[in-house]
Amino acid sequence: MARILIAEDDPSVRVLVSRALGLEGHEVTVAEDGELALDILVERDGDFDFVLSDIRMPAMTGIELAHEIGASWPDLPVLLMTGYAEQKEAAEDLAAIIEGVVEKPFSIAEIRREVGRILAEREVEKQADDTGDAGDLPIRRCA
Numbered sequence: 829m830a831r832i833l834i835a836e837d838d839p840s841v842r843v844l845v846s847r848a849l850g851l852e853g854h855e856v857t858v859a860e861d862g863e864l865a866l867d868i869l870v871e872r873d874g875d876f877d878f879v880l881s882d883i884r885m886p887a888m889t890g891i892e893l894a895h896e897i898g899a900s901w902p903d904l905p906v907l908l909m910t911g912y913a914e915q916k917e918a919a920e921d922l923a924a925i926i927e928g929v930v931e932k933p934f935s936i937a938e939i940r941r942e943v944g945r946i947l948a949e950r951e952v953e954k955q956a957d958d959t960g961d962a963g964d965l966p967i968r969r970c971a
Contacts, residue, residue, distance in 0.1 A: 862888030898925035
């Protein structure tokens with residue numbers, strides 16, 4: 829399964845999401861804020877399949893983290909989470925470097941479905957790249 833990095837400052841959300849994705853078979857690493865997430869990414873040279881990040885966090889926001897990821901690891905998919913409408917609007921300007929924004933509160937089923945959808949789309953893209961056939965790639969949807 830996938831190697832997923834979760835950046836979330838709220839301990840209850842961080843535990844809930846990490847357990848939900850871990851039970852799906854993913855290898856989950858957690859960080860309490862964007863700065864720590866970036867440190868982990870640098871330490872592991874971006875060796876993750878997916879990053880799931882809250883937008884509003886101390887030290888470094890999810891939007892700032894997404895910019896750093898886009899600059900250093902442009903093929904690493906990022907999905908943002910927020911409970912604030914104005915932050916969702918701010919994240920829409922990142923459509924080129926994020927996969928979308930999930931609104932809090934969300935159910936375990938919703939987050940699993942969204943992560944699974946993005947990972948499946950990335951796998952199709954990777955297979956198309958490996959064969960040189962773009963075929964009918966799915967259109968990326970950014971919320």
